[in-house]
Amino acid sequence: MKNRLKVLRAERNWSQADLADRLDVSRQSVNAIETGKYDPSLPLAFKIAAVFGLSIEQIFSADEAAQAAE
Amino acid sequence: MLSKVLDCADGAPPKVAKRYRGEMILASALYVIAVAVSAFVLRWFDPPLWVAVAMAAAALAPVGLMLRAYLRYLAGLDEFQRRVQMESLLIAAAVVAFGSLTYGFLQAFAGFPVIEDALIWVFPAMCVVWGFAQVFVRRRYR
Numbered sequence: 112m113k114n115r116l117k118v119l120r121a122e123r124n125w126s127q128a129d130l131a132d133r134l135d136v137s138r139q140s141v142n143a144i145e146t147g148k149y150d151p152s153l154p155l156a157f158k159i160a161a162v163f164g165l166s167i168e169q170i171f172s173a174d175e176a177a178q179a180a181e
Numbered sequence: 182m183l184s185k186v187l188d189c190a191d192g193a194p195p196k197v198a199k200r201y202r203g204e205m206i207l208a209s210a211l212y213v214i215a216v217a218v219s220a221f222v223l224r225w226f227d228p229p230l231w232v233a234v235a236m237a238a239a240a241l242a243p244v245g246l247m248l249r250a251y252l253r254y255l256a257g258l259d260e261f262q263r264r265v266q267m268e269s270l271l272i273a274a275a276v277v278a279f280g281s282l283t284y285g286f287l288q289a290f291a292g293f294p295v296i297e298d299a300l301i302w303v304f305p306a307m308c309v310v311w312g313f314a315q316v317f318v319r320r321r322y323r
Contacts, residue, residue: 140262149264
């Protein structure tokens with residue numbers, strides 16, 4: 112799954128630690144999600160969307176391989 | 182790297198990590214005392230069977246406290262950190278199971294020496310492999 116977390120965070124001048132505080136998770140978790148190595152659960156994805164004031168679809172999208180399979 | 186293996190509360194919320202370290206230090210101290218007292222009694226007093234069983238149980242009680250501390254620690258982590266813990270535990274279980282089964286076959290089929298009190302080493306072996314596995318699992322997610 113791809114995401115725009117890093118861009119959205121940069122637009123707001125937030126560090127990974129700032130975002131982690133807002134989401135009540137560890138900085139390592141934010142880093143793993145940003146790099147696409149960990150896909151968050153649905154509740155955490157909703158929380159991320161709420162923090163940025165966007166919908167989940169505006170932040171996360173299926174990667175090319177997943178889209179090709181559909 | 183060794184510090185990362187030993188500091189298994191790395192990355193956890195400070196409150197959770199502090200509580201975990203405190204509970205583990207207390208449980209470890211109790212374990213050392215319980216094992217020392219049990220060994221002393223069993224060696225010098227030749228107690229009846231029920232006392233020997235009680236001594237074994239006394240040494241196990243602090244291990245139960247360690248497991249409780251770990252479960253409380255696990256409950257305080259976020260979902261990604263729990264994933265890291267689960268993967269590390271799975272690796273530890275697989276490595277120790279594979280290793281013990283391998284030696285079991287070597288013992289049964291190839292006459293390798295019987296290790297006295299071998300079962301005692303299963304839990305410590307799991308803890309050690311779990312510690313190293315955490316470092317590698319965390320690195321994979323970086």
